[in-house]
Amino acid sequence: MAIGLPSEPDWKALIKSGCRLFVGGNASVPYALIQHLIDNSDGFSDIELVHMLALGDTRWVNDEYKNLFKANTFFIGGQAMRQAVDEGRADYTPVFLSEISSLFSDGTLSLDAALVNVSPPDEFGYCSLGAAVDIAMSAVRQSKYVIAQINPQVPRTAGHSYIHVSEITACIEANEPLVEVMPPPIDSVAERIGQYVSMLVDDGATLQFGIGKIPSATLKYLCHHKDLGIHSEMLTDSIIELLASGAVTNKKKTFHPGKVVTSFAIGTRKLYDLIDNNPHIEFYPSSYVNKPTNVAKNDNMVAINSALEVDLTGQVVADSLGYDFYSGIGGQVDFVTGASISKGGKAIIALPSTAKNETISRITPRLAEGAGVVTSRGNVQYVVTEYGIASLKGKSIRERALELIRVAHPKFRSQLLEEVRQHYWVPHYQEKYPTDIPELGAIQLKRLNIQGEKFYMRPLNPADERRLQEFFYSHTKETLRLRYNYDPKQMSREKSCNLVSVDQTSDVALCIVRQEGSRITIHAVGRFYYNASNNSCEVAFVTRETQQGKGMASRLLNELIRIAKAREINQMVAYVRGENTPMITIFEQMQFKRLFTGDPSDVELVLNVSELP
The missing domain is CATH 3.40.1080.10 (Glutaconate Coenzyme A-transferase)
Structure with a gap:
């Protein structure tokens, strides 16, 4: 009719x-x-x-x-x-x-x-x-x-x-086409950010994302995930590949299970054809989709939003460049709030570390004059750049600053640390800024599956000061005696700071951590100290007692050997207590040879790196 x-x-x-x-x-x-x-x-x-x-x-x-x-x-x-x-x-x-x-x-x-x-x-x-x-x-x-x-x-x-x-x-x-917006090309910076963000997304998570290079890159790296869901204020062409991959089933969603939920779409005709008469994709008003309590009804809600700049306390600017208004508040705070109160949820701010051809740092000691805060420092959980993931929830101002300096562009890190000294309390002994390990490549974080559990291997950095303290105090007296050859009673903040503030271009310090939400726990540390006089290095590692026997030390040692070989170091040396049979065994499995020193209480082991194939 x-x-x-x-x-x-x-x-x-x-x-x-x-x-x-x-x-x-x-x-x-x-x-x-x-x-x-x-x-x-x-x-x-x-x-x-x-x-x-x-x-x-x-x-x-x-x-x-x-x-x-x-x-x-x-x-x-x-x-x-x-x-x-x-x-x-x-x-x-x-x-x-x-x-x-x-x-x-x-x-x-x-x-x-x-x-x-x-x-x-x-x-x-x-x-x-x-x-x-x-x-x-x-x-x-x-x-x-x-x-x-x-x-x-x-x-x-x-x-x-x-x-x-x-x-x-x-x-x-009027027969009038909808405006089409082509997906932006993904550059190397967005690619790396996308890889890091994807590491924060677990199978079964529900996603919110926006438009642009970073969401496109992130969704690209989620195509091998399982049972993802979508509850997002907007859809873009980026979902087309993700849906086709089978990664999105929506069956683990706890709010509107089985359905993609959104309120508007911006993309090409291909996207508009996808949503046309599609019963699996449902559109609702923004007052419903963006309502934080509705967002939070999705367990494991992951909100991925962008920013123009983030200061060292975690304040996020997203709608203005100084006094010039650029975009709008949009749904960022809605979804950051909803994800933060979701069971297992994560609120992520992702942005390139620099602007204007690497002449300006987007991680800033203070907000630009006139800039307005969209997401407060109390809301932010994670800030991701192409240099890594900064975890801010529950962190002090000093810890936040160190976390954010770590993910800033390397050429701005020294300057940012100096700026921190002028405005936030930083102890006199905090002298070194974070450095990357070039041999790890563009992505400094490696996901590990150890006996069915998820861990990460990454460089130790100045923001780990308190975590290393906790790691030290978790050890038994026997572990401390075997590692240090005596029973140290204290790991002061200054001592811990010195141990985590490493020039990774000379020495190397790696750790294996477990991250549960914003809680990060160190489970193993391996490092070597470079000796320029004979082009050698001394290597050592220690593992949390509850993780011993699971291969963490072997993974760390294997990575340290690879780095030493890449740096063309001639020899690696280790000094181990004679009674520490498990540690000696690990070194010998990696082709270290014992040197007989005449002292049975201590064993010296050597690996001639230059002779390795």
């Missing part, structure tokens, strides 16, 4: 000067409808247009329409919109995406009409908001009038995306 459509809008009967209109946004802006309004705008002035991110031709902010329209955006996008905001011809209203609908419902931003892009009605008279349910559904429900662009290119999406044709006051018909 054919469904009759409302008549074309008689604008003068529906609106007046000074009124407030909502405009559908993201990739589904009703351009033809806006042009229809412009063509019939004689006598109108000072009409406020409120909207989310608007992709494509935002003609209403052009200077020629400054007397007709005043844009008020919740998320800035595109050069024309940024320029209009900078020049005062448009406004930016910062607000959490989950709370925008309340501005409509409580009258803070009462709406006279909602201009939306919808699919043609089905046989029952229902039109779909398609790829942009977000705040559009809330606007439709709270506006005096609904004026629609009936568009056959709008996909019909499942979930709460439908409005009945009887709810539409007036409409025009």
Whole structure:
């Protein structure tokens, strides 16, 4: 049965000067409808247009329409919109995406009409908001009038995306494609960040992510995961490969199991075709999808968001470059909050370590003048750059600074440590900044599976000071005597700091850790000290008693030998108590040979690295 459509809008009967209109946004802006309004705008002035991110031709902010329209955006996008905001011809209203609908419902931003892009009605008279349910559904429900662009290119999406044709006051018909956004090319920096972020995602986790190089790279490295779920304010083309890989099943989700949940999509026609009449992907209003308590209903919720800069206390700037507003708050705080209170959840901020061709560090000692905090230092759990993962939850200001310096670009680390001394309490003995081990390659973190348990091998670094203390005090007297040849009673902070502050380009210190949420526990440490006088090094390791016999020492020693060989070191030497048979056995298994010194209480072992194949 054919469904009759409302008549074309008689604008003068529906609106007046000074009124407030909502405009559908993201990739589904009703351009033809806006042009229809412009063509019939004689006598109108000072009409406020409120909207989310608007992709494509935002003609209403052009200077020629400054007397007709005043844009008020919740998320800035595109050069024309940024320029209009900078020049005062448009406004930016910062607000959490989950709370925008309340501005409509409580009258803070009462709406006279909602201009939306919808699919043609089905046989029952229902039109779909398609790829942009977000705040559009809330606007439709709270506006005096609904004026629609009936568009056959709008996909019909499942979930709460439908409005009945009887709810539409007036409409025009326009066959207009949605704005397409091509996936950005993934560069080497994004690739490394994606690899690190993927290490924080366990099988069975539920994901939230945005748009850009880093989410694309991250999802690429999740294709071998199992039983992932998606609960994300937006979808991009990045999900297409992930869905095709079979990594996403949604069956482990504890909120809307079996379904991908979202509120809008931005991508290419391929994505829009994917969501069209797809019962497995459901669209809901942002007030529902982004509500932190709903996000938290997903166990193991992993929120992956980006930033423009992060200061050394963990404050995150995401919507402005100094005094220049760049984007918006969006859903970052909604999902950071929800993931933080989710059972097993993780809130991740991922960003490149530098900007402007490596001339500016995005890890900063202080926020740029005028910059605003979107996510507070109390919310942040992880910050990821191409140089690693900084774990901030439960860390002191000093520990946070050291963690963040570790993931900053190497050429800024010394400067950042000096800046820390000026503003945050750092003891006098904290002299060295973190260094990487070149032989480990671009990714300094290696995931290990040891007897069915997940561990990581990585360089020891200054942020491990307290962790090394805890490791020391976990040892029995016998372990300490065998390792140090005496029974040390104390591991002071200064001593621990000296042991973890290593110039890894000369000496090497590795550790094996277990990370459970933000809790990191050291289970084994291996190191060598370089002796330049004869191009040799002295090697030693110690393992937590509960982990002995599981091969951790062998893994560390094998890696140390590989690094020594790469550095063309001639010889590795080890000194072991004669009664420490297990440690001697490990060295001998790695082809170390005993030297007979005449003292049976101590055994010296040597490996001629230069003779190894």
